[in-house]
Amino acid sequence: MKMEKMKKKRVIVIGGGAAGMQTALRLARRGIEPVIVEKEAELGGKLRGWYVLFPTFTPASEVLNELRRRVHECGIETVLSAQVTGIAPRSVELADGRRIDGDAVVVATGFSLFDASVKEEYGYGIYDNVYTSVDIERMLGEGRVAKADGSRPKRIAFLHCVGSRDEKVCQQHCSRVCCITGVKQAMEMKRLFPDADVFNFYMDIRMFGPGYEEMYREAQQQYNVHFVRGRISEASPMLDGRIQIKAEDTLTGRPLRMSVDMLVLLVGMRANDDNAALAAGAGLRQSPSGFLAARDHFLGSVRSEVEGIYYAGTVTAPKNIGETLNEAAAAADAVAEALGA
Amino acid sequence: MAAINFGYTISRPRAIDLDRNNLRKSDEILREMPELQTCIGCGSCTAVCTAGNLTEFNFRKVHTLVRRGEYQGAYEEMNKCMLCGKCRLVCPRGINTRGVVLLIKRKLGDF
Amino acid sequence: MMKRNSWQDYQKQIADDRYYYGRSCIRQNFFPGSEKAFIDILRNDLGRDLLDDPMHSSCTGIGYHSDIVPLETIMTVVARQFALMNEAGYENFVSSCITSFGVYTEVLATWAEFPETEEKARENLFKATGREFRKPASLAHTSDVVFHFRNEIAARAKRRLVNVATGEPLRVVEHIGCHYAKIFPKSGIGGSEFPYVLAGMVEAWGGECVDYPERRHCCGFGFRNYLVQANRGYSIANSHKKLESLAPYKPDFIVANCPGCAMFLDKWQYTIAEMEGTTYGENGHGIPVLTYEEMAGLVLGYDPWALGMQMHQVDVEPLLDKMGVEYDPAAKYLGRNGKYIGKPASAVVNCCPTDTVYGIRE
């Protein structure tokens, strides 16, 4: 009764990825009017580039299409191709000078992918048969995974932690999802190319999620994926276009080298470059990794230091899709409670 | 040609070269015992090893080398094992370690 | 072909004129023609000013990397070189040696990071010699300088790095000394992963670089690894690994920007051939190893014997023939004044048995 009398509260959700869409949906269900501000021309964020999701091999499109359908069904207002340049507790500034006002702001701007060419030694962008995990997802989605010359790979190496846990590129944090992505893509490669040998070079294997460890084991035992503990130090081209890689097999204490048809770099999650500017403008705090820092890790994980500004998803730290969706719901609930809705 | 002795020889590379190593036996071993692939290198087997407490024998390292196609000396190393089975009791991945010892010896020995 | 544009991210300032030249111990002994060629090219072909100061000394880098010369000592030696340069009125230091270049870079970086070490060096220098110094305005390796002028040299080229018989570009293996950019990637053109300093010259002069798996690998000199005989097997194993890796690409020659590398890639070919009977070049011979000055000299039309190419262990004649360089075979072992300088015994890596071709009377 009270609700009807009151004007509907309006909340700005920055970012139209999994986190943004889920936050908006939840807000809408709680009787709040969300508006999604997305920098791309369509909703979906990074999920658009994904083929299937670990650990269940669920097509990413299933999740994405369902979220989009619900957003459309709820008639949620979306502002597309709009780059946010400034955040305040009750409004956001856009690059084109527009200003959107609301009663609160949820920052769901996600992450950036680590640019693998920064790790020059792996030759991404220089050698033809060096790929990133994102390239592989795209190729899987296009239904055509092959070497640059179109032939079937016989030996594939995955390198974990490219742009994660690497002080040399100022990325101290763990991106969390790359380990399981490496396992998932290794299995997909084995399904496509059963005769191929697949090697995963890792520093640590971090199987944090439910079903991940089982998947890791399955990759080892059923798919015969080789796991070598050691970081690849350099990749070099061979006469026939393959890639020679070198690493230390730390479990035997011996240097190891081999040639592969495809080298896949499992790129990590970076904090967005504009986090610093946004944080400075709004009085938000950044963690050392560059991601925005929540008020605390336990009871205030979706709240910022500033009243009226909330976080959802990977803007605060690397997360998987499931965690992101859950956190988005939590953020919407926190907003709704604060607005008395 | 008569080689000149310069007082030194060309050191052999220490690197495990997966292009040169013949992985046939390693493949056979993994096909017969796929669970060996699940080793996470925790070293429990080596820590409890009865033979490893008396010698340099390192089961984890030897089977890892064998998986990489480094067979040199692996048979002799595996022969240090007394097959007592403690390693099998502690392996967190449930690997049939005694079976691995026998398998590697069978594949790499001449019998 | 490799799409290596990343070198453009690693640019460095290279002075355009008025260089103070620091020589290389190894090159003065094994490739004296190369340092001479550098001076001649800068002065005569490019019209630049360069001071070859007889007062300057070894940087003592070999001693330093062999744990014989302490850090304080080498800093003082470096300080003295700078003082000499200041006294001569120059401020652009160019080093002929990669190790020296690495030493200067390292010392300057150490001074910047730990100013007290610079103070100590000043104090030591003053106590020992009564000299004072200013740090150079620019520090470059001589290969940086040649790279800097690569297009000017190309414009003056008499020959190109092209096989005159086929018109195909020559296939060149470029080898960068470890101390060039591996310690301080920003100090080298192209950084440490894809250094462009030699590749830039090769491409500018019509050749084609080959990228091979062990491109980054050290030549194996490694100071103690070579200097101590017991370790030499490890030293040669490194060159061996590189040569094994590059041979399938059938390069026409190897070019190196480091004195030690040029020497070891050249001379270890002889040793490997004598030890194992393995050779890596055409027709069972060696692969010629050039310094970048020799490469530039050939492009500019210098006489190969004036460049000192007879000092190589592996004969360069097949390369000269490919490039269409005219040379007098009989003059190979004659010095500047026509005096016979002696010749090496014939070996597997050599393709021109000196006894029969030249008929030089000893």
Add this chain to the structure above:
Amino acid sequence: MSFFAPFCIPFLVGAAAMFAVLAWKWGSWLWCLPRTDKRLILRGLPTRATLEAVGEVVGESLLHRRIFRINPLLGYMHMSLAFGWFLLIAVGWIETMACLGLHWVPIQGHVFFRYFSTGLPHVAAFDFLMDLLLLFVLSGVALAWGKRFFSRRMGMRRTTKHVPGDRVALTALWFIFPARLAAESITCALYGGGGFLTGSIGAWLGAHVPEFGLMNAESVAWWFYSSCLGLFFVAMPFSRYMHIFTEIPLIFLRRYGLRSGEKATSYDEFQVEACSRCGICIDPCQLQSVLRVDDVQSVYFLRDRRYGMLRREVADNCLMCGRCAEKCPVGIDLNTLRLNARDGLRNVPDERRYDYFKGLDRSSGEGKVGYFAGCMTLLTPRTLSAMETIFAAAGEQVWWADREGGVCCGRPLKLAGETDSARRMMRYNTELFRKHGITTLVTSCPICLKVFREDYALDGIEVLHHSEYMLRLLRSGRLALRRGATRFTYHDPCELGRGSGIYDAPRAVIEAVGELLEPEHTRENALCCGSSVANTAITDGQQVRIARSVAGELEATGAEVVVTACPLCKKALGRGTAAAVRDLAEVVAAELK
């Protein structure tokens, strides 16, 4: 009178072939026996062992007493076939003798006496007796048919899967007695005579079938009977029916003290071919009952070994728990045969192996009593500390052989087949024990215990399992325990129970501290924990499944604490249950007064 008809040829040829093969096989096996075994036979011949063997042959080969104990119906089936046939032959000879007096009659004359005796006066008693015996055998054949379809009735869940050769012999065997019935009945129809069975059928046939037809049928029937016999005899030495005759010499040799060892000898051939492939060993096998592995059991192992097609996977996949050997009606030493087959597959003498034992001595303490923990016990340190407490309470001075690590007892390696290398370990440990001058050797590991007792030459050193040792301390009053109300159940370790015959000592110890509840399978029938070191083939998951099934039975007793006396069983059972699993020593140490 003439005792020949053309139809006898198949029988004669078959019988000749069979006896020739038998003679050759037995002859060569006996010839190849090790010298010591031959000496045992010669020495045993004039003793009562021979008489006992004769008794056992009657009891087992003819009457099949052991099978009766497993299942009476199954026992009757075997007895009717074996003993019935034997009686048919024996009574047949007596009949011939009774009819013809004491002069030589060729073998076919005995076997086909009904055919040849048509002209002789009939003795009604023999007619009746022979028909009765034939009926006895036929009832066995009928049961054998029935067993194909109703094996559970005979106490067997599963029966053997047979090879084609066996099927030929089996089919021939099945037809022998019905064929004999038909042939004798037809002869009776034509010439009269016969007892209640053949005579009655003959009379009926004579009344209903024209004589011409009977004449032809008689010829066919005797030919068929003879052919069945001939076929069976030819197939017999190469089929499972070889056991019929092989069990007899086996019984004698066993009575003379011959045993299989870690190296194969020709004595093993007697054991291997004495297997009737009855399949009784299949049901007790936990690999079968829990894991559904159904091609590795002793029957298949012996079959494969006999025909030279033994695969490593079969040889290795056995817990060597001894449950099958316990049930084997022929008493074949299945574990030892398995072991020496592994020896044949794997043993590589290597004199330099384990050179690192040289000069090794990590033992500590001093005393006449030595304690050998064994490798596994080092992973159950509570057992070790309990033993320490018990030794201290008893005031025993102890020499600790391997508390800081030592050399394995050698049994695991021996069980894997590397017997020569295992000997090197045994030699090392023997020397170690001797060096420290112990007179009693206590071990808490049944695996070690068995090898110490059977393979080590430890004269002058008494080897005790800790259960025996603790019982001795209790009985002599050196230990005093509190008896509480705790209900315990006890899991018999294979190597301790069936392996070393120690069932009562651990039970007596448990009863000194609380109530003992027995699980369904206990003592000789106890289940194996599944983690036996003898099996290098099953996976970890399979081990756990066996452990769970065993633990389930132990839990079902309602006991609060599961007690065992083997570190390996303790580890294994602990994975199968949430209940408390304790070593006997822990139980004792906790209740010391």
